[in-house]
Amino acid sequence: MVKPTLMDVAAAAGVSYATADRVLNRRGGVAEKSVLRVLAAIEQLGYTRDVTAANLARGRSYNYAFLIPAQAGTFFGEMRAAVKAEAKARASQRINIMIEEVPAFNSDGLAEVLESYIDRDLSGICLVAIDSPRVRKAIQALRAKDVFVLTLVADTQSDSRDAYIGLDNLAAGRTAGRVLSLASRDGGVVLPIAGSLDATDHALRFKGFKQAITFDVTVLPVIESFDRPENVADAVRSTLEAHPNLTGIYSIGSGQNGLFAALSEVQKSVTYQRPVVVLHDLVGSVRTALTIGLVDAVIDQKPDQQIARALDAMKALSDGETLPPDFGTIVPSLYFQDNMPPAPADGPEKGPSL
Amino acid sequence: MVKPTLMDVAAAAGVSYATADRVLNRRGGVAEKSVLRVLAAIEQLGYTRDVTAANLARGRSYNYAFLIPAQAGTFFGEMRAAVKAEAKARASQRINIMIEEVPAFNSDGLAEVLESYIDRDLSGICLVAIDSPRVRKAIQALRAKDVFVLTLVADTQSDSRDAYIGLDNLAAGRTAGRVLSLASRDGGVVLPIAGSLDATDHALRFKGFKQAITFDVTVLPVIESFDRPENVADAVRSTLEAHPNLTGIYSIGSGQNGLFAALSEVQKSVTYQRPVVVLHDLVGSVRTALTIGLVDAVIDQKPDQQIARALDAMKALSDGETLPPDFGTIVPSLYFQDNMPPAPADGPEKGPSL
DNA sequence: CATTTTTTGATAGACGTCTATCATTTTGAG
DNA sequence: CTCAAAATGATAGACGTCTATCAAAAAATG
Structure with missing residues (x-):
């Protein structure tokens, strides 16, 4: 036996x-x-x-790198924490994980870091892609050296990386649309606010959103905030003035603080029911806003799960397996005040015991 | 380095x-x-x-058993599949998993199987608990032999097992209440249908449900269906007759086929808007109902995640770690048509390669 | 049949750790 | 200082696999 x-x-x-x-x-x-x-x-x-024995004999260990944009207090902060947690958890299984901060929104900065990794002995690298010729070239150089390259959150051309792990943005948008439609059953007016429709993720979310809106709900023209809090706040204020009967708001991008500011003004004047608010990414301030009932629903892309998935993918690729087609698709989660997952804590402590 | x-x-x-x-x-x-x-x-x-080397030297492997109720076509079917998938995935890491079918709703049957496992060399066992003196005794006997005992889905007394992995039923109920409240913003009437309020999980869900219902929504008296499809169908039909303005239904337990039957009758007569329907567990027929729009939202307890969590817990316990307090709490997921996860498939194939 | 080629067997040393044994050194008590 | 007790060192064999090497056997070739 x-x-x-x-x-x-x-x-x-x-x-x-x-x-x-x-x-x-x-x-x-x-x-x-x-x-x-x-x-x-x-x-x-x-x-x-027995793969563990085999790896031992081969002296093989898995070296992976994660390049995470330096952007404190946002989604990427959670992501970094998740990588650290996984790194600790897998250290005893011959899996080494390096985390590198890369400047946000800076394709040259990203490319530079990528290029610097070309001669380290890596099995895989995971990055939030910013498409540019230089980045693409750096990725190709890495892949030519048998480094698996995964994109996370944001993708490049699908033929230039080994896998993409990221949110199904269309589904996310549809989910938001569904919630607002449900909440405006007898007709209503809803306002979508995006960062920029030039960003594919925002565009996709918006597209899905419109798909899921039922016929009797009016969608106001989408506002592009460029993720600036002031813009978001202004948009909300002026829309509420023009449409006192506004039933819903879908905040597609960031700049949430402006949203919260405008909403808390509304909350004070109780003359009408505040619109139902759906937004993205259960991080810091969003978590608070949801807890105190300033907003109603949050669509989350589960950074911890994305990291775990990415690692599983890289390990599988390293072991010569092939990934099932939609392995990287992250289904959006919908959270209310009521089913919020606990804030990420540090994993179980373990001494150097047994 | x-x-x-x-x-x-x-x-x-x-x-x-x-x-x-x-x-x-x-x-x-x-x-x-x-x-x-x-x-x-x-x-x-x-x-x-290097734990892998240590395990190799110790000749140690982890033997775990899962006792899953034999109940085809339900939630437990998914659970079995998830166990199988995990078993395959972890086979190469010195983790052996046995699956045993136990008769459903039969504490003596469960106890019998438990007793039969007393002399196998196990590190942990996972079961869907049915509380009875005999079961409790069998659990104690196993624990006395240093077998970790986890309960899954349904718990026993908390001091008689090492951990419980299961849905946060209160949160689940609250989530349902939130959805129906949102969908009945200008007041409404909602019907809760439970299997039996004597079952702690159903009672908890109902409790949470009431908590989350806003003041202007009327909750009809809860109907106990004892999970019989006919009862559910009858309840829905008669309630719709008595309350043509019904805005929501929350099906707390099973017997979903009766629900679907009654709902599809309503769907044919388009005189009024059908109530918003929230129910549990994204399995087979429920998945279909959600896809075709017969129901609106499904609260899922993520069987695959529960299995993974249970294995992680047993492994951690075997390695002498301690689990964080709410390690076993499964946060309910809310799915619409729009963010349904893909149906579970079989994992990646791998040959005996490299 | 002799010779080459292909296929097989046997085995050693490594990987990082565990467990055990035995010899040696250090320490502390009297 | 003596002697026992405590602490330390050295090392061997195991776990299941990989890699490499050398010799032996079997098959194919002419």
């Missing part, structure tokens, strides 16, 4: 360990019939290689 | 490998000052034990 070893396989196949090993590791120079017998034995015994 | 080994630690501490080992594994018989030097070296080098 114990797990069979390659020795057992060899014995069952009636060959030597060496031959079984040659088959398993495709070293060649084995007669057809022996190959078959070994494979049959593997099949019959249900043998699976 | 390579990962330090215990040899390196010993060298840095100026002691022999044997002494370093004695400290690391708490074998005793080491002078205080040596202990300190070794610990300092561990700290300074950032040494972490």
Whole structure:
């Protein structure tokens, strides 16, 4: 009942360990019939290689790097924390993870860091892509050196990386639309605020949003805030003035502080019911706003899950597996005050025990 | 830059490998000052034990068992599939997982299976608890043999098992209440249907539901269906007759087919807007109902995540770690048509390659 | 049949750790 | 200082696999 070893396989196949090993590791120079017998034995015994022992013998360890934009207090902050947590958790399994801060919104800065990684002994690298010729070239150079390249959150051209892990933005937008439609069942007016529709993620969210809006709900023209809090606040204020009957707001991008400011003004004057507010990413201030009921629903892209998924993907690729088609698709989560996950804490402590 | 080994630690501490080992594994018989030097070296080098090598040397493997109720086509079916998937994925890491079917709703049947596991060499066992003296006794017997016992989905007394992994039912109910409140903003009438309020999970969901309902929404008396489809169908039909203005239905338990039957009748007669329907567990027929728009929102308890969590918990316990307080709490997920996760498929194939 | 080529067997040393044993050194008590 | 007790060092064999090497056997070639 114990797990069979390659020795057992060899014995069952009636060959030597060496031959079984040659088959398993495709070293060649084995007669057809022996190959078959070994494979049959593997099949019959249900043998699976003990990967940990194999890695030990090979002296192999997995080195991965994560390039996370330096942008404090945002979604990327959570992401960094998640990477750190995973790094700690997997340290004892021969998985080494490096975290590097890269300047935000700066393709040359990103490219520079990428280029600096070309000669480190890496198995995989994970980055939030900013498309530019230089970045693309750096990625190609890495892949040419057998480094797996995954994009996270933001993608490049799909043929220039090995996988993309990121939110299904269309689904996210549709979810937002669904919530606001439900909340405006007898007709209503809703306001979408995006950062910029030139950003593909925002554009996709907006598209999904419109898809899910039911016919009797009016969607006001989308406002582009360029993620500046003042712009968001102004937009909300002036819209509320023009449409006192506003039933919903969908904040597609960032600049949430402006949103909160404008909303708390409304909350004080109780003359009308405040619109239902849906926004993105359950981070710091958003969490607070949801808790105190300043906003109603948050669509989250689960940074921790994305990191875990990315690592699983890189490990699988390193082990020569292929990823299922939509492995990287992150389904948006919808959180109310009521089903908010606990704020991320540090993982379980462990001493150097047993 | 390579990962330090215990040899390196010993060298840095100026002691022999044997002494370093004695400290690391708490074998005793080491002078205080040596202990300190070794610990300092561990700290300074950032040494972490290579657990895989340690397990290899110890000949240790983790044997876990999952007892899943035999109930085809339900939530537990998904759960079984998830266990199978995890079993495959972790087979190469010295983790062996056995799945056993146990009769549903049968405490003696469960106890019998538990008793039969007393002499197998297990590190942990995971079960959907049905409380009974015999079951409790069997659990105690297992724990006395250093088997970790986790309850899944349904709990026993909290002091008689090592951890409970399960849905936060109160949060689930609140989430449902929130959705129906949102959808009934200008007042409305909602109907809760439970299986039985004697079941703690249903009672908790109902409690949370009432908490989250806003003041201007009327909650009809809860109907207990005992999870029989006919009862559910009858309840829905008669309530719709009595309250043509019904705005929402919350189906707390099972018997969903009756719900679907009654709803599709309503859908045909388009005289009024059908109530918003919230129910539990994204399985088979529920998935279909959500896709075609027969129901609006599904609260899911993520069986796959529960299994993964349970395994992580058992592994952590086996490794002598302690679990953070609410490690087992599963936050309910809310799915609309728009953010439904893909149906569970089989994991990535891998040959006996490299 | 002799010779080359292909296939197989046997085995050693490594990977990082565990466990155990035995010898040696250091320490503390009397 | 003596002697026992405590602490330390050195080392070997194991875990399951990888890689490499050398010799032996089997098969194919002429």
